Amino acid sequence: MKSSATRSTTSKSAPAVDCWDISDRRGHDPRPGAAATIDLDFPGAGIVVGESASAHHLLGLDLEPHWRLADHWARAADLTAVYESNDARRLRATAMWRLHPCGGGGRAWQAVVSAQTALLQSDSILAVTSTFRAAPGDAWLWGTCRDGSVDWQPAVTTDATCVLLRAGGARASVLVAGHPGEVQRIETRPRGGHTAVTCWLFSSALEKGVLLRSRVLAAEGPAHGDEAWATAAAASFAALPPLLTT
Numbered sequence: 172m173k174s175s176a177t178r179s180t181t182s183k184s185a186p187a188v189d190c191w192d193i194s195d196r197r198g199h200d201p202r203p204g205a206a207a208t209i210d211l212d213f214p215g216a217g218i219v220v221g222e223s224a225s226a227h228h229l230l231g232l233d234l235e236p237h238w239r240l241a242d243h244w245a246r247a248a249d250l251t252a253v254y255e256s257n258d259a260r261r262l263r264a265t266a267m268w269r270l271h272p273c274g275g276g277g278r279a280w281q282a283v284v285s286a287q288t289a290l291l292q293s294d295s296i297l298a299v300t301s302t303f304r305a306a307p308g309d310a311w312l313w314g315t316c317r318d319g320s321v322d323w324q325p326a327v328t329t330d331a332t333c334v335l336l337r338a339g340g341a342r343a344s345v346l347v348a349g350h351p352g353e354v355q356r357i358e359t360r361p362r363g364g365h366t367a368v369t370c371w372l373f374s375s376a377l378e379k380g381v382l383l384r385s386r387v388l389a390a391e392g393p394a395h396g397d398e399a400w401a402t403a404a405a406a407s408f409a410a411l412p413p414l415l416t417t
Contacts, residue, residue, distance in 0.1 A: 189270045191250045196243060198250045200270060204278050204391075205343075209268055211243050211252045217301065218268060218280055220391065225304055227345060229389040230282035232266045233298040233369070260294050262377070263287045275400030277343070277392025283414070285384045288377050295377035299387045300369045301347050302362060308339015311359070312398070316351055316409040321402045331357050333388075333405045334368055337397055344397035346390040348405045353385040353414070384414040 191198040200207035200218070207220045217231030237257040244251055248270040256262045265285045273279035286295050303309075313331040314321040321333065333348035334357060347368045349357055355371040372385040388408045392400045 190247050191245050191270065193245045193250070196240070198245065198268070200278070200280075202270070202278055207278070207280075209250065211240060211250075214252065214254065214266060215300070217282075217299075218389070227304075227391070228300075228302040229345070229347075230268060230280055230387060231300050231302070232264065232282070232284060233300050234264065238264075261288050261290045262293055262295070262297075263289070264297060271388065271390070273390045273392065273400070273404055275392045275396065275403065277390055277400055277404075279346075279388060279390035279404060281408075282387045282389075283384065284372055284387070285382055286373060286377060287382055288379060291379050293377050295373040295375060295383055297372045298369050299372065300367050301345075301389055302365045302367045303336055303345065304365050305361075306339055306342070310337045310339075311335065312337060314348075314401075314405060316348075316405055319406050319410065321405050323398060323402075327359075329356075332409065333357070333401075334359065335397065335401045336366075338394050342394065343391040344394045344401070346388070346392075346401040346404055348388040348390075348408055350386040350388070350411065351409050354387065386411070386414065
């Protein structure tokens with residue numbers, strides 16, 4: 172595909188929306204709060220929120236080494252990149268990182284991920300991972316969206332659709348939520364002094380001509396009252412209509 176120039180457009184008649192600030196292949200979230208940036212050449216790092224070793228890495232797209240950035244563009248609240256694999260899977264993955272509204276004095280982002288293949292059949296498994304530096308006082312809650320609310324538990328549950336990092340000290344708490352019915356499972360695991368929250372996408376074989384799509388949400392907000400704003404964010408995200416696929 173011919174690479175398009177990076178662009179950002181808004182309609183003069185439409186209400187103002189938050190837009191990525193774009194410089195080459197890097198995007199910056201202009202909303203108030205800690206610096207939040209993404210480098211499309213390093214999709215696994217995701218949206219880097221904060222500075223240096225204490226930064227969170229939100230909504231990184233886990234790709235094997237044999238991938239290339241084939242195209243990218245920005246439009247209003249969406250920053251999109253297309254990655255093509257050079258391995259036997261011949262997978263084409265599109266990641267759209269979207270600035271997402273969030274109440275409770277916080278910020279949120281979506282990763283909308285799609286997969287296609289040029290082969291008659293291929294392995295479709297992808298993952299979106301957020302990584303947090305472990306710190307004293309941190310605690311985790313596991314939540315399952317049910318009937319417009321969230322049932323939170325202090326221990327791992329197999330049917331969880333979201334997790335909430337309740338940060339110790341003065342740091343913000345962070346929510347990671349998979350859209351019910353689109354994310355296969357959520358798991359946490361240690362990763363070199365950090366904790367990684369991985370949302371696994373797609374489980375079936377992918378056929379030529381088929382498009383798979385899935386969404387993951389990350390949100391940060393005040394530690395005080397975090398269960399309330401996290402419940403509202405996860406429940407409203409779960410209520411979004413299904414994505415169109417072909």
